[in-house]
Amino acid sequence: MLMNLFKFKGGVKPPSNKLQSNHLPIAQAPMPSRLVVPLHQSIGGTPRPIVQTGDHVLKGQMIGEADGWISAAVHAPTSGTVLEVAMHVRPHPSGLDSLCVVIEPDGKDEWIDRTPIDHRAVPPADVFHHLQQCGIVGLGGAGFPAHGKLTPSKGVPMDELIINGAECEPFITCDDLLMRERAEEVVRGIAVFRDLLQPKKVLIGIEDNKPEAVAAMRAAVDAQKEPFSVVAVPTLYPAGGAKQLIRVLTGKEVPGSMRSTADMGVQVFNVGTAYSAWRAIAHGEPLVSRILTITGNVQTPRNYEVLIGTPMDELLALAQPNPDTDGILMGGPMMGFMVPDPQVPVVKTTNCLIAHNDKLFPPKAPEMPCIRCGACARACPHELQPFEMYWFSRAKNFGKTQEYNIFDCIECGCCSYVCPSRIPLVQYFRFAKSEIWAREREKNASDQAKARFEFKQLREEREKAEKAEKLAKAAAAQAAKKAAEAAAAALTQADDTSGIPEATPEPSSATPAVDAEKSAKKATIEAAMARAKAQREAIQPKNTDNLTLEQQRAAAEIESRRVAAHLIEADPATASSPTSEKSE
Amino acid sequence: MDILLAIAIMALGAVILGALLGFASIKFKVEGDPLVEKIEAILPQTQCGQCGFPGCKPYAEAIVNGEEINKCPPGGAEGVQRLADLLGREVKPLDAEEKPKQIAIIDENTCIGCTLCIQACPVDAIVGAAKQMHTIVAQQCTGCELCLPPCPVECIHMAVIPETIDNWKWKYPVIEIKAAA
Numbered sequence: 036m037l038m039n040l041f042k043f044k045g046g047v048k049p050p051s052n053k054l055q056s057n058h059l060p061i062a063q064a065p066m067p068s069r070l071v072v073p074l075h076q077s078i079g080g081t082p083r084p085i086v087q088t089g090d091h092v093l094k095g096q097m098i099g100e101a102d103g104w105i106s107a108a109v110h111a112p113t114s115g116t117v118l119e120v121a122m123h124v125r126p127h128p129s130g131l132d133s134l135c136v137v138i139e140p141d142g143k144d145e146w147i148d149r150t151p152i153d154h155r156a157v158p159p160a161d162v163f164h165h166l167q168q169c170g171i172v173g174l175g176g177a178g179f180p181a182h183g184k185l186t187p188s189k190g191v192p193m194d195e196l197i198i199n200g201a202e203c204e205p206f207i208t209c210d211d212l213l214m215r216e217r218a219e220e221v222v223r224g225i226a227v228f229r230d231l232l233q234p235k236k237v238l239i240g241i242e243d244n245k246p247e248a249v250a251a252m253r254a255a256v257d258a259q260k261e262p263f264s265v266v267a268v269p270t271l272y273p274a275g276g277a278k279q280l281i282r283v284l285t286g287k288e289v290p291g292s293m294r295s296t297a298d299m300g301v302q303v304f305n306v307g308t309a310y311s312a313w314r315a316i317a318h319g320e321p322l323v324s325r326i327l328t329i330t331g332n333v334q335t336p337r338n339y340e341v342l343i344g345t346p347m348d349e350l351l352a353l354a355q356p357n358p359d360t361d362g363i364l365m366g367g368p369m370m371g372f373m374v375p376d377p378q379v380p381v382v383k384t385t386n387c388l389i390a391h392n393d394k395l396f397p398p399k400a401p402e403m404p405c406i407r408c409g410a411c412a413r414a415c416p417h418e419l420q421p422f423e424m425y426w427f428s429r430a431k432n433f434g435k436t437q438e439y440n441i442f443d444c445i446e447c448g449c450c451s452y453v454c455p456s457r458i459p460l461v462q463y464f465r466f467a468k469s470e471i472w473a474r475e476r477e478k479n480a481s482d483q484a485k486a487r488f489e490f491k492q493l494r495e496e497r498e499k500a501e502k503a504e505k506l507a508k509a510a511a512a513q514a515a516k517k518a519a520e521a522a523a524a525a526l527t528q529a530d531d532t533s534g535i536p537e538a539t540p541e542p543s544s545a546t547p548a549v550d551a552e553k554s555a556k557k558a559t560i561e562a563a564m565a566r567a568k569a570q571r572e573a574i575q576p577k578n579t580d581n582l583t584l585e586q587q588r589a590a591a592e593i594e595s596r597r598v599a600a601h602l603i604e605a606d607p608a609t610a611s612s613p614t615s616e617k618s619e
Numbered sequence: 620m621d622i623l624l625a626i627a628i629m630a631l632g633a634v635i636l637g638a639l640l641g642f643a644s645i646k647f648k649v650e651g652d653p654l655v656e657k658i659e660a661i662l663p664q665t666q667c668g669q670c671g672f673p674g675c676k677p678y679a680e681a682i683v684n685g686e687e688i689n690k691c692p693p694g695g696a697e698g699v700q701r702l703a704d705l706l707g708r709e710v711k712p713l714d715a716e717e718k719p720k721q722i723a724i725i726d727e728n729t730c731i732g733c734t735l736c737i738q739a740c741p742v743d744a745i746v747g748a749a750k751q752m753h754t755i756v757a758q759q760c761t762g763c764e765l766c767l768p769p770c771p772v773e774c775i776h777m778a779v780i781p782e783t784i785d786n787w788k789w790k791y792p793v794i795e796i797k798a799a800a
Binding site: 075125127128129131133402459462463465466468469470472473476477480481482483484485487488490491 | 659662663664665666674675741742743744759761782783784786787788789790791792
C-alpha cells in the first residue's frame with residue numbers, strides 16, 4: 036500500500052533513547068501502600084467528590100462525579116478504605132495542592148459490577164455518557180475528555196479519523212508496547228470511534244522507528260478485516276503533535292484560530308485512548324490504570340501497567356534508580372517537567388517517568404543574548420517566529436506576542452532545543468501565555484464589576500423615584516380627601532344659605548385632576564417642611580433650660596444685637612420678650 | 620483689481636470651508652468623551668473610592684480634567700504605567716501602598732444581619748436579609764473594602780486571594796548570574 040505522505044515544516048531529531056525501555060514486556064506494578072487520586076485529571080470542570088472519609092470503595096467505583104459536559108468522572112483504582120478527601124500535591128509544574136481522594140488498598144482488588152454496553156445498539160448519546168462515566172480521557176498528554184471529541188462537527192463531514200501512535204517524544208515507549216501487546220483491543224477501540232464518527236478514512240500513524248508496533252497493528256487490522264491503513268511516518272519530533280500528524284497524513288493544515296480539528300473534518304485520538312475506550316465499552320471497566328514508561332537513570336527501564344494514584348517514588352523504586360538520581364521528570368525530556376515532590380501520584384496523563392541526574396540531563400549553561408540566527412524559526416513546526424515572540428515576551432509586551440500568534444505555540448520545545456544561545460524560549464512563551472490569560476480574567480472581572488455597579492446605581496435611582504411617587508400618591512389621596520370634605524362642608528353651607536346647589540361643585544369637578552396634583556405637591560412640600568422643622572427643633576441646644584435671670588438677660592441681649600445687625604430674623608418668641616421691646 | 624479678486628476668492632473659500640466644518644461638527648458629533656471611556660477601561664472597576672472620587676468613572680472624568688493618574692491603588696503601578704502611556708503623561712509612583720488582590724470575608728458567626736454592608740457594597744456582592752446572616756459572593760467581590768467601616772460588629776476582614784492551580788501563573792524566567800570562571 037503506497038500513500039503520499041506530506042511534511043511539516045521544522046522539527047528536530049533529538050536522540051530517541053527508546054531502546055532502553057522497549058525490549059521488556061509490560062509488567063504489572065505491585066499494589067502501592069496507598070493511592071492518592073486527584074479529582075481534577077482532565078481538561079474541563081473539576082469532578083465533585085462523592086465519597087467521604089471512612090467509606091469503603093470497590094475497584095472502579097466512582098469517587099468523583101463529572102462536573103459539566105467537558106469533564107470526566109474519576110474512579111477508585113482498587114478496593115479499599117477512603118482515608119481522607121484532602122488537598123495534596125498534584126503533578127503540576129506549580130507544585131500546588133489540589134483536592135485528592137486518598138485510598139488505603141485492602142489488597143483484595145475487588146471490582147464493582149461492570150456493565151458493558153453495545154455501542155451499536157444504543158444511541159450515541161448513551162455511548163458518550165458511558166465514556167464520561169468511565170472517565171475516558173485523551174491519554175496522549177492533554178487529557179481532553181474523549182466523548183467531547185467524538186461528537187461530529189455540524190455541517191462538516193468527517194473525512195479522516197487519525198489514530199496517533201507516533202510517540203515522537205524521546206524516552207517514552209508506552210504506546211509502542213501497548214500496540215505491540217494489545218493491538219487487537221486497540222483496533223477494536225478504533226472501530227468504536229469509527230462507528231461513532233463515521234469518517235471516510237481511518238489512518239493509524241506510527242513513527243517508523245517502531246517497526247514491531249507497525250507490524251502488530253497491521254496484523255490486528257488484517258485479522259479483524261477492518262479497512263484501516265497503518266502508516267509508518269518518518270521519525271521527526273514533533274510528528275506526534277495532533278496538528279503535525281494531520282499535516283503528515285492528510286496534507287491539511289489546521290489554522291491556529293480553529294479550536295477543534297473536527298471543523299476541518301479530522302479528529303485525532305491516541306492509541307491508549309482507543310484501548311481504554313474499548314475496555315470501558317466491552318468490559319465496563321472505567322479508566323483506573325494506564326501503561327507508563329519508567330526510564331532514565333535506572334537499572335531496569337521498563338513499561339508498567341500502573342494504577343492511577345500510585346505515588347511516583349514507589350514506582351521508581353521498581354526500576355531500581357541509580358543512587359545519584361535527584362528528581363523525577365514526568366513526560367518526556369522535551370515537554371515534561373520536574374515533579375515538585377517525588378511522592379506525587381500518577382495521573383491519567385502520566386505517560387513516562389524519567390529518573391533525572393545531571394549526567395543524563397546536564398544543567399543548561401547560562402543563557403546568552405539572542406544573536407538573531409533564526410534557528411528557532413527554522414525549527415518551529417508551527418511556522419512561528421519564536422525570536423520575535425521571545426523579545427516581546429521578555430519585554431512583557433503581550434499585545435505584540437499575540438500579534439505573532441503566541442497561542443499557536445504548542446510548547447514542543449524545538450526552539451529551545453536548537454537555540455545556540457540556550458535561551459529558554461518555551462519558558463518565556465509559557466510566562467507570556469499565562470500573563471495574557473490572567474489579564475483576560477481580570478478584564479472580565481472588571482467588566483462584570485462595572486456592569487454590576489451601574490446596575491446598582493440604576494436600581495437605587497429607580498427606588499428613589501418609586502418612593503417619591505408613592506409619597507406623592509399618598510399625599511394626593513390625603514389632599515383629595517380634604518378637598519372632598521371641604522366641598523361637602525361648602526355644600527352643606529350652600530344648602531343652608533340659598534337654593535343654587537350646582538354652582539359650587541361645578542368648578543371643582545371641572546379641574547379635579549389638576550387640583551389633586553397641585554394639592555399633592557403642596558402637601559409633599561408641606562410635609563417636607565414639617566419634617567425639616569421637626570428636625571431643626573430636635574437639634575435645638577439643650578443648655579437653655581434652667582437659666583438664671585442674669586444668663587437669660589445676657590442671652591436676650593446677644594439675640595437682640597444679632598437682630599439689630601440683621602444676622603437673624605427676629606424670632607416671634609424673642610420679639611415678644613421684654614428685651615426686644617427695649618431694643619426697639 | 621487683482622488683489623480684490625484674490626481676497627474675494629480666499630473669502631469665498633473660507634466661507635465654504637467654514638460651512639463644511641460647521642456641518643461636519645453637527646453631523647459627526649461624538650457622543651460623550653471617548654477619552655473618559657478609554658481611561659475607564661484601564662481603571663480596575665473596583666468602585667472603591669480610594670482615589671477620592673465616588674467610583675471609577677468620576678475618577679476617569681477627573682483625570683481628563685487634569686487630576687493626577689497615580690491615585691488608584693487597586694490598579695497598581697501597572698495601571699499608572701498604562702494611564703501614562705495612554706495620556707502621554709509622566710509615570711509617577713503610586714500615591715498609596717500597593718496591596719495584593721484581596722476579597723472581603725464575613726465571619727458568619729459574628730454577623731448580626733444589619734444589612735449595612737449590603738448597602739455599602741458597590742457591586743452587590745453581598746447576599747443576606749435583615750436579621751439574617753450575610754455572606755460575600757467571592758467571585759463578585761472586588762476587594763474595595765467599602766463594607767468594612769459600616770459593619771457595627773467588625774465581623775468583616777480582608778483576605779488575600781490564595782494561589783490555586785486555576786490562577787497560577789508561569790513565572791518570568793530568571794537568568795542566574797554566575798561568576799565568570
